[in-house]
Amino acid sequence: MTRADESLIRDDDLRTKLEEARRRGFAFEQMVGVLVTTQKERDQAHQAEAAKAAKLAAMPRDRRRRFQAKEVIETEGPSPANLRYMPTPLAICGLPYKALPAESLEFERTQGRMAVTVTAGKLRAPDGRRVQQPVPWGPKARLIIAHLSTEALRNRSPIIETSETLSGFMRDMGFEPRGGARGNIEPFKEQLRALAACRMEISAWDGKRSGTVDVKPLEKVELWFGDHPDQTSLWPTKVAFSRAFYDELEKHALPIDVRVLRALSNSARRLDLMMWITYRITRLQTRLVLDWHPLKDQFGEGYTRDRDFRSALVEDLAALKELFPKMPVKLTERGLEMEAADASALAIPKRTLIS
Template identity: 60%
Template sequence: MERPDESLIIDADLRQQLEYQRNRTRGVGMFEFEVRELIAAQEARHAEKARWESSLDAMTPMQKRRAIVREVIESDGPSPSNLRYMHSSLAICGLPYKRLPEGEYEFERKQGRMAVVVEAGKLRAPDGSRVQQPVPYGPKPRLILAHLSTEAIRNRSATIDVAETLTAFMRELGFEKRGGERGNIKPFKEQLQALAACRMEISAWDGKRSATIDAKPFKGIELWMSDNPDQKSLWPSTVTFSQEFYQSLKDHALPIDVRALHAFANSARKLDLLFWLNYRLHSMKTQLVLDWKPLQMQFGDGFARERAFRAQMADDIEHIKSVFPKLPVKLTERGLILENADPEVLSIPKRLPKK
């Protein structure tokens, strides 16, 4: 019988097994049998990879992105290195999903006994004029805040070095930097400017007492940089959180897996739903049931009809569960049911690093 070709064994773990079998004190025949077994295992992996790639080819770009993220998460598991952070109040009461109508410069969202009010502001342009900014909206300000909040938590500083880190973060989420009117730099920059100009009021109450943080997220930021991706000044060199926002962030930072941000980076509603489910899993002790009416108040921006909103929520839950299949959430005629579970179902490690 022809000797098996050891070069067909490629994967590192299988090569390790090959060397282990080589060093065992047994006969040549038994070693060659083990080599053939390892070659068969390698061929099975190649076949599985081919099936996987074929299934990806049949998917839409967003389906493919979610499938790849799920595969990576299941392969690598939860890790502190993959954690990013978001202020828990913004995880519960998010920003608007779409640009507010012309002339509207205030947005409020309530959830339970917590509320966030965001007021648009103005920025000074290079020519000295003050330019009205919109209320931050869509997925991009959520992603920007997650990045800046993470840098602040990691470095224990209200001042964040942005110039290099934000470009790297965009790339990590699948946004390659492109300038021009239709590039992705301009919309990110517009939302960064909207965040720099806005004022946020974060409130909580319990029937007897109430507390409010009223602050601009950023104390200082230099804006109006170039949109040309070939220039280094794409972003400000630094951004400084206001002391009020920074202190509140340190006290109420919610961990998020960056791979989940990548999976849903194009949908503000899915990001909000993911943040909210994450927050609930960290805080709840028993089953949570939420009726359709409060669900629509929180996640139903743009939906006048409950039937249309229910259909959208069903799609959003299905997409999130396609990445996190162990997430114990379902929709019923009454509303949403979330069973108590460890945040590991969203790839959050049990033991978080000290902040």
């Protein structure tokens, strides 16, 4: 080995080993070769990390979240600790994607022989007024329900203990609280209030019989917060589901990985599509093709032109397949083609929290 070879060794710990080998004199050239190889391997690893960091920095925020979530899921695999649960009717039918007009106080979505009707309610303000709340909507409402449902099922109780502050509660769900006009604190409060005030009618039928459960999901909660999200005095430490809602949740809850929820947390449509596909493909016995028309009925809220909806759904499904590239679902001219899959393919372990 020459001094030129020695010059390739730059890291301090490797230079220290080089000098130790020089002092010993024994097998010095062999040690230089080992250290040069180690340095090259480190350099390649650093270059790969730098390239990855540059790639991530160039990605839009939502895609970066999906890329990072995919890596974590592939590295760590499925785990019951990462599961969250949605009431199955809400996972299948869903809430509105966007805020309804102020005069619209009811929303209904049907899927197959199941329907969910959500009616906006009122809450009593601290000054005694009853204030109309909107129909809950968007990704935050979905993530709040998933978080509270999971805590209830984990504790096998309709009474849920929460973090001591609103900030803590938001962080538990993967939201970093941000104030200001464009922050997420006020929209988060709005969805909590909307959920606290609303009623839900969950219906199913088979052509001969029908059944309906009419519930107020949150039976007891105080949601008139102070101005600061870290205040403890105005934030409830317990929230209670109604018994009827909790009983339905125990019977019908759909598991989904929390890393997936967080990766899709800016899109209600993608959250719904992910949960709906999860429900479908883990129950299929044979290949299924769903026509574009029912797809638009299910996921086309906000789209009047078929062409625009199809384009949006292509993007939405591509986002999901960034998380799970082998998910057996694809869009064709005929519609959405799905094949059966084991739940573990979606990072859902066979043994879930509910057993």
